[in-house]
Amino acid sequence: MTDSADLAARVREGDLRLHELEDHADPETAAAARRELIEVETDAALDTIGDFSFAASDAEPNIENMIGGAQLPMGVVGPIPINEDGEGGAAEGDFYLPLATTEGALIASVNRGCSVIRTSGGAAARVTKSGMTRAPVFRVSGIAEAAEVVEWVEENVEELREEAEETTSHGELLEVTPYVVGDNVFLRFRFDSKDAMGMNMVTIATQAACDLIEDATTASLVALSGNLCTDKKPAAINSIEGRGRSVTADVTIPREVVEERLHTTPEAIAEANTRKNLIGSAKAGSLGFNAHAANTIAAAFLATGQDAAQVVEGANAITTAEAREDSLYASLSIASLEVGTVGGGTKLPTQAEALDVLGLRGGGDPAGSNADALAEVIATGALAGELSLLAALASRHLSSAHEELGR
Incomplete structure (x- = not known):
């Protein structure tokens, strides 16, 4: 089995990149190799960062380029x-x-x-x-086309619900609220995500709904998140309408x-x-x-x-x-x-x-x-x-x- 020193050397030589180490070793060894590399490159000692209580494999869904754990009181x-x-x-x-x-x-x-x-x-x-939101933004030619897209969405909420809910065994689409700004159509989808915080769930479900909207209307999806959600930013809409x-x-x-x-x-x-x-x-x-x-x-x-x-x-x-x-x-x-x-x-x-x-x-x-x-x-x-x-x-x-x- 490849050891951490060999992996660190291969990264230094340009043979491997940091994110590729798990392809050549188990998660613990990959994390150790990154620590050894960083210690050489920065002259920092990472003994405490490398002394963590969980298996590195447990964190694979949560982090990339893992070097250890951050400990808080x-x-x-x-x-x-x-x-x-x-x-x-x-x-x-x-x-x-x-x-x-x-x-x-x-x-x-x-x-x-x-x-x-x-x-x-x-x-x-x-x-x-309760309800987790995701708000994609679509491009249209102008206000007349925007009104047509909004009308289609309002008349086909059940079809959008079916398409979105096929992607999840738990999430439920509660409502779709349209907002129009010039040639931009924002659609704020709100889902019941049950016991999950739900951000990943509603993102995947909203993408499925957006695919249907693009197929059925003249609107073009620009971004799956149009910042009207609003995630991880101060926003009056969350203070008024709620999120989560x-x-x-x-x-x-x-x-x-x-x-x-x-x-x-x-x-x-x-x-x-x-x-x-x-x-x-x-x-x-x-x-x-x-x-x-x-x-x-x-x-x-x-x-x-x-x-x-x-x-x-x-x-x-x-x-x-x-x-x-x-x-x-x-x-x-x-x-x-x-x-x-x-x-x-x-x-x-x-x-x-x-x-x-x-x-x-x-x-x-x-x-x-x-x-x-x-x-x-x-x-x-x-x-x-x-x-x-x-x-x-x-x-x-x-x-x-x-x-x-x-x-």
Whole structure:
């Protein structure tokens, strides 16, 4: 069998390219050869990168030119009681939420919010809308032809549905929404992708539908993604129409709990939220009207094998806080949280174990229920983070908390 040193030498000599190594050796040896090459070329030591806990073959669907593994500290917050009334949420019971991060004080802050939610009797959470989108762009000669294409699409949605759904055993086409800009026709396809995040699924299904549109109309496909989807970019359409899961978590906290555990008042938290998250965000032209929801979302994504770049859409969230007579009502509504419990990075051993902690690994029964539950747990964890940070700001304890933790 070819060893890693021989493979590295062949790459240096130009006999092989980096991406061809798996054609000549097993994945572990190929990764070792790349490390040896990079160590020679850059004078870097890759001992830690090369010390990873999973088989290189496990990562083949997830990466190319593998050299090793990136390790992040992982903590856990909770337990968080969610939907314990049993009246409609996908997540029901007490959940520990694994979070992977390099930001000191984040876990401590979110865990404080979880403790407050637990003391207050738990949170409620609901997925209010679901659907992964892909929006191709077609070229036409002008507005008259664009109108004809849109009319054909609207009259043949069932035929498009059949064509798209033949490519998947799980996905369902929910709707096709047309947008016309001059000689451009955009079609925003929205699919129910069940427990998968669904980006690959809907891309393949949308291609099949596009082939039918090109055969039946005068439109020419320019790009399978026309950026009206919108994937991995800040976009108002996702804030308004949603993408992935739209999910809200809320909690009512008794006044005495706010005062004793958060060291402030409902009125102070509500004012901080209004002036910071609502007015400040509006003045900044932000699409996210929250304190730091993306912090918890990113850490949960890394821990559970989600597509980390989609935290961009996850930041499309609005935090509300209202002082009531004897309590504080707080909510977090995330417009576009793109998560799954099957496929992608969820299959990697570390991330699969994190999903096991949540009890949400793999497909749910009914289909889609595990991904819905994951969305509700992440939203509740992010709400806990919002409560803790708003309280730290309202009580002027933010800088002292970081000083105490030394970071």
